[in-house]
Every structure is written in structure tokens, then in C-alpha cells.
Amino acid sequence: xxxxxxxxxxxxxxxxxxRRDERIMVMGEDVGHVGGxxxxxxxxxxxxxxxxxxxxxxxxxxxxxxxxxxxxxxIRPCIEIQFxxxxxxxxxxxxxxxxxxxxxxxxxxxxxxxxxxPYGGGVRGGHxxxxxxxxxFVHTAGLTxxxxxxxxxxxxxxxxxxxxxxxxxxxxxxxxxRSMREEVPEGEHLVPLGKARIARxxxxxxxxxxxxxxxxxxxxASRAAESGTELEVIDLRTLWPVDxxxxxxxxxKTGRVVVVHEAPRACGYGAELxxxxxxxxxxxxxxxxxxxxxxxxxxxYTLESHYVPDAQRVLTGVQRVLKx
Amino acid sequence: METKVVLNxxxxxxxxxFLRPAHYASNGSxxxxxxxxxxxxxxxxxxxxxxxxLRAMYDWMVRVRAFDTRMVNLQRQGRIAFFVPSTGEEAxxxxxxxxxxxxxxxxxxxxxxxxxxxxxxxxxxxxxxxxGNAQDYMKxxxxxxxxxxxxxxxxxxxxxxxxxxxxxxGGAWSARLRREASVSVVYFGDGATSTGDFHAGMTFAxxxxxxxxxxxxxxxWAISLPYAKQCRAEHLSDKAIGYGMPGVRVDGNDVLxxxxxxxxxxxxxxxxxxxxxxxxxTQRMGPHSxxxxxxxxxxxxxxxxxxxxxxxxxxxxYLEGRGLWTEADETRAWAEADARINAAIERVxxxxxxxxxxxxxxxxxxxxxxxxxxxxxxxxxx
Numbered sequence: 001x002x003x004x005x006x007x008x009x010x011x012x013x014x015x016x017x018x019r020r021d022e023r024i025m026v027m028g029e030d031v032g033h034v035g036g037x038x039x040x041x042x043x044x045x046x047x048x049x050x051x052x053x054x055x056x057x058x059x060x061x062x063x064x065x066x067x068x069x070x071x072x073x074x075i076r077p078c079i080e081i082q083f084x085x086x087x088x089x090x091x092x093x094x095x096x097x098x099x100x101x102x103x104x105x106x107x108x109x110x111x112x113x114x115x116x117x118p119y120g121g122g123v124r125g126g127h128x129x130x131x132x133x134x135x136x137f138v139h140t141a142g143l144t145x146x147x148x149x150x151x152x153x154x155x156x157x158x159x160x161x162x163x164x165x166x167x168x169x170x171x172x173x174x175x176x177x178r179s180m181r182e183e184v185p186e187g188e189h190l191v192p193l194g195k196a197r198i199a200r201x202x203x204x205x206x207x208x209x210x211x212x213x214x215x216x217x218x219x220x221a222s223r224a225a226e227s228g229t230e231l232e233v234i235d236l237r238t239l240w241p242v243d244x245x246x247x248x249x250x251x252x253k254t255g256r257v258v259v260v261h262e263a264p265r266a267c268g269y270g271a272e273l274x275x276x277x278x279x280x281x282x283x284x285x286x287x288x289x290x291x292x293x294x295x296x297x298x299x300x301y302t303l304e305s306h307y308v309p310d311a312q313r314v315l316t317g318v319q320r321v322l323k324x
Numbered sequence: 325m326e327t328k329v330v331l332n333x334x335x336x337x338x339x340x341x342f343l344r345p346a347h348y349a350s351n352g353s354x355x356x357x358x359x360x361x362x363x364x365x366x367x368x369x370x371x372x373x374x375x376x377x378l379r380a381m382y383d384w385m386v387r388v389r390a391f392d393t394r395m396v397n398l399q400r401q402g403r404i405a406f407f408v409p410s411t412g413e414e415a416x417x418x419x420x421x422x423x424x425x426x427x428x429x430x431x432x433x434x435x436x437x438x439x440x441x442x443x444x445x446x447x448x449x450x451x452x453x454x455x456g457n458a459q460d461y462m463k464x465x466x467x468x469x470x471x472x473x474x475x476x477x478x479x480x481x482x483x484x485x486x487x488x489x490x491x492x493x494g495g496a497w498s499a500r501l502r503r504e505a506s507v508s509v510v511y512f513g514d515g516a517t518s519t520g521d522f523h524a525g526m527t528f529a530x531x532x533x534x535x536x537x538x539x540x541x542x543x544x545w546a547i548s549l550p551y552a553k554q555c556r557a558e559h560l561s562d563k564a565i566g567y568g569m570p571g572v573r574v575d576g577n578d579v580l581x582x583x584x585x586x587x588x589x590x591x592x593x594x595x596x597x598x599x600x601x602x603x604x605x606t607q608r609m610g611p612h613s614x615x616x617x618x619x620x621x622x623x624x625x626x627x628x629x630x631x632x633x634x635x636x637x638x639x640x641x642y643l644e645g646r647g648l649w650t651e652a653d654e655t656r657a658w659a660e661a662d663a664r665i666n667a668a669i670e671r672v673x674x675x676x677x678x679x680x681x682x683x684x685x686x687x688x689x690x691x692x693x694x695x696x697x698x699x700x701x702x703x704x705x706x
Binding site: 025051052054056057059061062064065066067068069070071072073074075077089092093096097100101102103104105106107108109110141142144164165166194241244 | 429431460461462463465466470472473474479480482484487489490491492493494495496497498499501502508520521523524525527528531532685686687688689692693694
């Protein structure tokens with residue numbers, strides 16, 4: 001099995017799917033000739049030509065809007081928004097159009113577009129290269145929101161997203177692009193959408209996380225194990241529609257939950273998880289659910305390492321649920 | 325008799341004489357392509373359209389006006405909740421629709437009922453959409469006038485202005501990728517030219533040289549905002565130059581000029597020459613919608629000159645001048661149009677609303693767990 005970095009695994013998924021399905025095209029800013037600012041699409045234009053791998057003008061409305069028109073008429077665009085911080089100009093096209101094509105046309109049209117976009121901190125990118133806007137898309141009916149946490153899942157989830165009949169917001173933890181390397185299955189490796197993964201089993205408390213927070217939570221779990229505390233780490237993989245059964249099963253087992261994400265806290269994705277748990281399994285809880293998240297501030301530059309949760313902050317959250 | 329009407333490929337190059345005002349001057353007033361005189365009986369050039377087709381063209385304009393009038397009445401009677409009238413824009417609709425082939429794709433705004441009917445949107449289904457009932461293709465999911473169906477390659481309109489413009493560009497792009505010789509046309513108004521979506525669509529279409537025709541119905545108003553407060557450019561067609569595509573102005577109340585310009589623009593795009601921007605000069609004779617009161621912002625006398633330019637009146641005068649239309653034809657056309665609409669209303673008005681279950685369908689390809697759960701909740705609580 002080849003050992004790939006995160007960004008190489010995504011590249012492999014794109015390449016394999018483009019070979020398999022000639023309806024797929026890739027477009028975005030700088031994705032063609034230079035292979036993207038993170039080189040995720042490197043070599044695709046050389047293999048598939050300028051017609052299927054397109055450097056677009058600098059306009060997110062155009063990228064998403066044109067992809068919708070293509071998808072409604074039989075093409076499968078997999079588009080890149082260079083940083084998720086730059087996705088907002090296309091917000092109307094994503095929320096009002098992409099997500100709603102099927103519903104508002106009575107199921108006559110659909111728009112199976114994959115919107116790939118790097119998100120999150122850890123690269124000293126400041127406010128405009130570090131945000132985690134996933135909650136907006138989870139809140140939007142009609143979208144599937146996916147965030148992988150490792151190279152093998154990145155490949156398998158992206159391949160599934162590209163075969164989905166629904167639009168998928170596929171957010172890539174940019175800090176892991178080159179920092180994480182592991183064995184990735186070759187060929188037909190599909191990870192189903194809507195299925196979480198138990199990244200580590202444990203019985204004392206549950207950590208609910210996704211994307212770049214998964215390695216942080218695994219690190220926290222290793223450290224906790226040294227003092228005899230066994231944490232269960234659930235990697236959600238698909239944020240919405242979320243794998244509710246896996247979450248509930250873990251909560252029933254541990255009775256203690258910490259939700260971890262780097263996005264701001266207020267109305268963040270974790271709030272929905274807390275509400276779901278409270279509505280369904282509150283009788284199993286031994287302690288209030290704790291959220292370890294980014295702050296409700298703009299994303300800071302110099303103080304970034306204090307803003308993004310690390311293993312120590314996760315462990316502090318764990319102490320709160322254990323000692324309640 | 326000169327039959328070649330307006331455009332030739334040489335004319336349509338952005339740098340060619342076609343974009344020079346001097347060239348327009350020979351085609352009409354103020355750089356606007358025109359064939360019918362304001363009174364209609366004269367035509368500066370004769371169309372390449374058979375007599376029977378000219379009669380059919382007028383007949384379609386009558387049907388669109390009749391539909392419009394009837395739907396406004398239905399709204400006033402409380403039988404539909406809302407309507408977006410297109411009276412005054414019949415030539416802009418039928419003239420452009422006439423120029424399309426069945427394989428072409430239409431990305432409409434919400435004032436294109438005539439284009440839809442002409443392309444074969446069933447009258448019953450269209451009225452079902454106005455009523456939002458169980459037989460509406462949209463399953464009652466959208467307000468009146470937001471209709472569409474792939475059966476006639478006519479996309480479902482959305483309310484935010486201009487969002488369909490980049491979709492049309494994607495449609496044309498898709499056709500090229502799929503090696504389909506179709507053209508995508510997109511309709512929008514003067515207000516849409518101020519949106520980011522317009523800028524995105526024009527930019528992408530020109531850079532990629534896609535087979536798109538932009539039909540901008542400049543009807544003078546974006547709800548209450550007059551053109552002068554929307555745009556400082558003398559003509560919207562001037563904007564095309566900045567994007568690197570030909571821009572043409574045509575009298576949007578002159579169905580022959582519209583058909584001629586639209587045909588050449590569409591065939592220009594189909595032949596791989598890239599996109600064309602067509603500004604159709606017209607006037608929204610009614611309100612923005614049945615929820616709007618234009619007397620609050622538009623003096624009635626402003627409409628007087630436009631009443632003289634009524635697209636039906638002008639074309640009818642022309643047909644009568646050529647002996648192609650009589651008073652009896654006129655009476656018959658209106659009677660038939662009204663009868664068809666009334667029969668359709670009678671058939672579809674008893675149709676009930678869509679089933680409750682449909683509220684959670686089509687959000688995704690399959691209904692996910694949380695929506696099944698929410699539907700169950702609704703049924704228990706309801």
C-alpha cells in the first residue's frame with residue numbers, strides 16, 4: 001500500500017475518479033497549470049487537459065454558479081475554493097442555489113457538485129486563511145458537509161462525494177496537507193458518507209471531533225491513557241447528515257462528552273451535537289457536555305496557538321467532565 | 325428587397341464596425357436595431373419568415389397577453405397568491421423563443437411565461453405551478469412564476485436577481501464538454517446587470533468563449549428603481565465591450581427585429597464564435613408583481629409613449645398592412661386563447677395540495693434520518 005500525504009491522497013482520488021468518469025471536471029483559481037496553491041491538483045491538467053482542469057477567473061460566484069449550470073445539465077464538477085475564507089462571495093450561490101436546486105424544482109433538476117475547500121488554522125494564515133465556516137453549511141438544508149481527518153479517509157470520502165447525487169461541501173484541514181502521511185489503499189477505496197469512525201475506543205469519556213481536531217484528540221487520549229483514563233475518540237467524518245447512532249452509542253457507554261472544534265463556539269457545530277445528545281440520551285449523562293472550541297473572536301494571527309484547541313485544552317475539558 | 329437583416333459574423337466581432345454607433349444608425353434610432361415602425365404598418369426590412377409563421381408568431385403574442393391578463397385577474401380574485409406580469413414584453417419573449425432550437429437551454433428570470441409556453445410548457449402545468457398544487461412540476465415548493473422543467477430544457481427560475489446568469493454559462497460549458505451543439509440563453513432585466521452574478525457570468529462566458537446568449541430585457545425598472553439610477557452607462561449593451569463580447573441593442577417591442585437579432589446571435593454562438601449580449605429595449609407596462617403599486621413611483625404619463633409602441637399593436641398593424649391578418653382573425657385568436665386558458669383553469673383548480681410527506685422529499689436524493697424524524701414529529705404534533 002502506498003504511503004501518501006493528505007494532499008497526495010486527495011490528488012489520487014481526483015485522478016482516479018476523473019479516469020473512471022469522463023463527466024468529471026475540475027476548476028478553480030490556480031488549480032490547473034500550477035496545480036493549486038497547495039498543489040492538491042498537481043498534474044491533473046497535464047493528464048486530463050485544459051478542458052477538464054480549468055484555471056478560472058478570480059470570482060467565486062462564477063466558479064460555483066457555472067458548476068451549478070454544468071451539474072444541472074450532466075457534468076460532474078469538482079471545484080476548488082482556494083481558502084474557505086474566500087467562499088463567502090459565493091454564499092448565495094451555495095445556500096440559495098446549489099443546495100436548493102433539487103427541492104425547488106420538485107426533484108426535476110439536481111446539482112451534484114463537490115466544493116473542495118481548505119479550512120482551519122495552524123498555518124499562520126491569520127483571519128483570511130484560517131477560518132472554519134462549516135456550521136453555515138451544516139445549517140443549510142440540501143448540503144452534505146464532509147471533513148476528513150487522515151489521508152486514507154480523505155481519499156475514500158472524496159471518491160464517495162464525487163459519486164454522490166447531492167452537492168457536497170468537502171472541507172480539507174490544510175494544516176494536515178503535508179504534516180500527515182500514512183498508508184492509503186489503492187484503487188476502489190470508498191468511505192461511505194454519513195458514517196462516523198471510532199478512532200480510539202475508551203470507556204471513561206467521549207471526544208467528538210473531526211478534521212484537524214482528530215489528531216489533537218488522539219494525542220490527548222494517549223496522554224490521558226498514561227494516567228489510566230480511557231477516552232473514546234469519535235471521528236465524525238460527515239458533519240451532516242451526521243451519524244447520530246454512533247454518537248449516541250458512545251454517549252450511552254461513557255456518559256461523559258467533550259465536543260472539540262476549532263470554529264467559534266456560539267451556534268457552532270458543537271452546539272447541535274450538544275442539543276442532539278440532550279434531546280436523546282440526557283439520562284445517560286454523568287456530567288454536562290463540555291465544548292472545547294475556538295473563541296468567539298475573529299481568527300487571530302500572533303495568538304493563533306491559543307485560539308485553536310490543543311491537546312492540553314482538550315484534557316482540561318476532559319477533567320471538567322470527569323470531575324463534575 | 326433586402327432580406328439579410330442585422331448581423332453577420334464580421335459585424336459581431338467586438339472590434340468590428342458592428343459596435344460602432346454609425347452602423348446602428350442605419351438600423352434604427354439611437355443605435356437600436358429596428359424593423360417595424362412605431363405604428364407597425366411599415367417595415368424597414370422584410371423578414372425571412374413565411375406568412376403562416378408570421379401569423380403564428382402574432383397568435384403566440386396574443387396567447388401570452390391573454391395568459392398574463394387572466395393570471396392577474398386570478399390573483400385579484402384570490403385564486404392564486406401572486407403573479408409577475410409580463411405585459412409589454414411579448415415581443416421580447418416570443419421573438420427570442422422563436423429563434424431557439426429544442427436542444428437549446430433556457431435559463432429564465434421570473435417574467436418569461438411566454439418563452440415557457442412557446443417551448444411547450446403545458447398550460448395546465450403552468451397554472452398548476454401558479455396554484456402550487458399537487459400536479460405542479462415543482463410540487464408546490466415555490467411561489468408562482470418560479471417554474472421550470474427539463475422536458476423543455478427550461479430551468480426553474482429563482483427569485484434572487486441574476487443568479488441564473490452563471491448557471492447559463494455552466495450550461496453552455498457543459499454542452500461544449502459533452503459535444504452537444506446547443507446554445508444556452510439567459511434572460512434577466514436591467515437590474516440584474518448591477519449584480520456580481522452578472523459580472524461573473526459575462527466574465528466566464530467571454531474568457532471561455534462559450535455558446536451563451538445574454539438576453540437583457542431592459543424594461544426600464546427594477547421594481548421602483550428607474551434605469552438612470554441603476555446604471556450610468558448610456559446603454560447596457562456598452563457593457564459587453566468591456567467583457568470582450570459583442571453587444572447589440574434591439575427594439576424589444578419589435579418582434580421581427582428581436583427574432584432577427586436573436587437568431588443571428590444564437591447561431592453566432594452555436595458556430596463557436598463565443599457569447600453575445602443582446603439588450604432588448606422595452607417597458608414593463610404593469611407592476612413589478614401583483615404585490616407592487618407602480619403609481620407610487622412611476623407617473624402614468626410616462627407610459628403613454630410606450631402604449632403607442634405596444635408590441636402586439638405594432639405587429640398586428642404590420643400584418644394587416646401585408647394582408648395577413650383581419651378583424652376576424654383577431655377575434656378568433658383572442659377567443660381561442662381565452663377559451664384554452666379557461667378550460668385549463670377549470671381542469672386544474674380542483675387539484676389539491678401536494679401530500680405532507682413531500683415536504684421532506686428532494687432535499688437530498690434520499691430522505692435522510694433527521695428529515696424522516698422531523699416528518700414523524702410533524703404528523704404526531706399536527
